[in-house]
Amino acid sequence: MAFNEDSRVKIPAGLDLVRLGYIYILLKGLKFKSLQSFAIFIGLTLLTFVQGCKSDVSELKFGSLSTNQDLHFWYEGDQDNEYLDLLRSKYPIDSLVRTSTTDTERAQRVMNWVHNQWRHDGNNEPRQGDAVSILEEVKEGKNFRCVEYAVVASACLNAVGLKTRTLGLKTKEVETKKSGAGHVVSEVFLNDLDKWVFIDPQWDVMPVLNNRPLNAVEFQQAITNDFDRLEIHSSNASKSKYVNWIAPYLFYFDIPFDNREGVNSQRETVHGKSKLMLVPHGAKEPTVFQRRYKINNVIYTNSIHDFYASPYQN
Template structure:
């Protein structure tokens, strides 16, 4: 009887260990495993134009939310854009303000993922990651009535590297231009081509095909050449959460689908994020129409 009990416990432990390695080959970062550097090659990507599936991506005005009202009033966000008439330059002004609030630190994770808290900590001298630049920019622009989403970017070898394979930025919907615009709050960068702001996929195409475009960088944080070299490899996988849903540890364990990833027609679905966790909570599409919904279709 005792042997059966020990055997059962042993089998359970083996199963638990195997499942843990399946979900996280690096056991959450405890094990050093994977490539040290990302592949910096920029690939030519191909997408479908037509709608393939409806993922019900919805972007609405949430500026009346209590935490956003506090953010807007505490940091006087309306004063930053009061004298600016067009949405493009309003976004540019907010992004520049956010970027100037602290210096980048890729390892410092805040205790709370809240824009007011992060800005207050920044005033005390704390520094934060690209994740926090994106979060604060998103919340500030949401507080002003913009429709904005967090945009995750991953390199082609995201499943093979142990660090440095991901970046977080944003895309904002400009109603007066009826299009999505990519912004990178960490660097205070917006890309334009022929005077028209580019979304992330358009920026990737311009880089991969050596097309002419410019970057607008009011805070002079980086040159165009350096930014193109830096951002290019990250523009391979593009992902957003579906309607801003939070992805918990439980979601990752059971594989709840709360994310949409856009990938090229010839790309493989990524298996892991830097071998830290299995990417099993995303839908995938090759369709630009799926990933860039028409906002006015439900307004």
């Protein structure tokens, strides 16, 4: 490549702006007869771009009634937890939320802090999978996967009194794709809104519609039915880029039954299974992840009621 203004300034600047979600339109060599024709060209280009940002996905259908009376979830309680005390003593978790006035603000501040602790590395796993151990390795310069972002964010939010769980997302082709069939985020229960809310600490994203944060299923529905009004609250991710990236993962959803924090506690199960998987009506119940790994630790449900039960009703 020639060393000139294009290679030194224009191309690097353009790439950075595109990564941030801005639109790059090449005008070099184009001639317009009038300002009106130029405006029409820009308008049609932007319209084509916006239409392309709406991911080609359909709204998923689920049941609303409870289908399994045996389900039970365990969440972090209000009693003292030595592990969370250790987490708070090592890291400024309490100070992050001290001046927050809403649970939404608390969740966003914690998520943003976790997001900024390391850079994403989809191939690196920690020596131990708990939040304190992960953060200690981060001090050594390590970077980790989406899983670790969710684990750390969930622990930190539990430490400030917001019941939180990790949420596994899987694509429709989870059984046949060789890679890239899953993503892990968190869902936090906001007491002042009395609802579960999706957060993605890897991307520092909280989806919002009509000033109300959304859970994962509501997020999927908003993408398909209310894209124009959907907002992506984030410090750096653009709406178009994130929605196009996340939409395929919003098909299968799974959560642990036992969401308590600590490394020594015995994890509870339901009928010997550790997770609940929400499956859309008419979809296959997957039994294999990425062709190789058996999915044999879940109870399947089509019920939104079961999946989004209040953590206070257990």
